[in-house]
Amino acid sequence: MSESRDMLREVFRETGRRLTSQRCLILDVLEASDEHLDAEAVYELAKDRAPDISLATVYRTLTLLREMGFVEEHRLGEGHCHYEAVHEEPHYHFTCRKCGKVIEFDAPLISRIRRDLSQREGVKITKAHLHLTGYCRDCQDRETSGDPV
């Protein structure tokens, strides 16, 4: 654990940033959780180990870690962001419109889509978000409200 933090420290130093206890802690919290935490949840979990930490620091650190590529930000549709430590493999999300349950999945076909678009439009794609919505197994019979005509 501590040797991985040393590597981390070096990455920070190279870019003129400091590895503070708060930044360590927030990264720990994200790595320890395999859920998609929002800023408030990260804040609550961090407070358990550092009661004085502030929500502003959580936001600043999440932005920083995102810029450095250590965490990913997802907007799954509820007006606030979710964060998670980066995995090696890309993965995507399904969200149930009824109960909010999130299912993660992989979809290798996305790489074909990326390649096609890159070639056709001459763009360089750095990130793909695929977000499916619908009704999970448990909610399917009750999909009453707020749906297309």
Next chain:
Amino acid sequence: MSESRDMLREVFRETGRRLTSQRCLILDVLEASDEHLDAEAVYELAKDRAPDISLATVYRTLTLLREMGFVEEHRLGEGHCHYEAVHEEPHYHFTCRKCGKVIEFDAPLISRIRRDLSQREGVKITKAHLHLTGYCRDCQDRETSGDPV
């Protein structure tokens, strides 16, 4: 034009809603634009034709039209939503991280991904959002800031 509004009126009546001038106007604005407007932009455009319209009405109407399936809401990552009148064909988005340019594209392979996940997880998928980010042709040489390590 007016006969299409009559059809619209009927859809509203069936669900106990009223087709007000504001609702018409907002739908007009969205249909007239082939861009992705945010609520503020819809508000500004609507004010040209109805100076007394309020931003609250714009939000309420956008929510309503989304629930009725007439418009789609996109969260392309900047902390506010974009809206557009529904097209028949599904389409997806690429956003340039540098200049914000949006390219729309189709990706028929998505239907395979949808089918796979539905079968594997037993979910019913009603909507797919694919959002690619990266650098457009013009911005590729200057992709300096804020990128993964």
Next chain:
DNA sequence: GTCCATGCAAACTGTTTGCACGCGC
């Protein structure tokens, strides 16, 4: 010791809501 990072509180943006009036039906 230097200067970046933090905590606090206030500001800010995008969105929602309570209420009395107005308009579609």
Next chain:
DNA sequence: GCGCGTGCAAACAGTTTGCATGGAC
């Protein structure tokens, strides 16, 4: 005329920022 929809302003949620203090290096 009944009741949904509107405009207005205030409230709200999530996030950002200014400033003085504190901690990493």
